[in-house]
Amino acid sequence: MATVSPPWSYTLQLPHDPRAPGIARGTLRLILAAHEMSELSTTAELLAAELLTNSHRHTSGPYALRVLSTESDRVRVAVWDSDPRVPSGFGDVPPPAAETAEHGRGLHLVRACADAWGASVLRELGASKGGKLLWAECGRGVATW
Secondary structure, three states: OOOOOOOEEEEEEEOOOOOHHHHHHHHHHHHHHHOOOHHHHHHHHHHHHHHHHHHHHHOOOOEEEEEEEOOOOEEEEEEEEOOOOOOOOOOOOOOOOOOOOOOOOHHHHHHHHOOEEEEEEEOOOOOOOOEEEEEEEEEOOOOOO
16 A cells, blocks of 8 residues: 555656656655556656657756656646747647658657646746746556646
């Protein structure tokens, strides 16, 4: 039995390093196992990988993975970075990737695998670092958030 009931959250600060997304996915796997949510690992890791890779490829500064749950059967993965520009297509339908393209399918995967997704532009106020937060949710059942 899990020792911590929802709500809970974890934040992992990551340097702009090509190994950071892999380290974050491993950390996510451990968090879900600790909360007895391992069956969500495959989908949650895919969602996190796409969001983390987007931040790594399109920004030059640090980024962070946030994992949270307010329900025992749902998890939200979110990635913060310092660039306030939300990727085109994240809120709308992304343009189709060419069949031979090596990039451009990440947002399609997020939309196909997540129960819900969204983006927030963060303004530089007080202790906030600005930038944006992209998130995606998955769960054992139907989305309720």
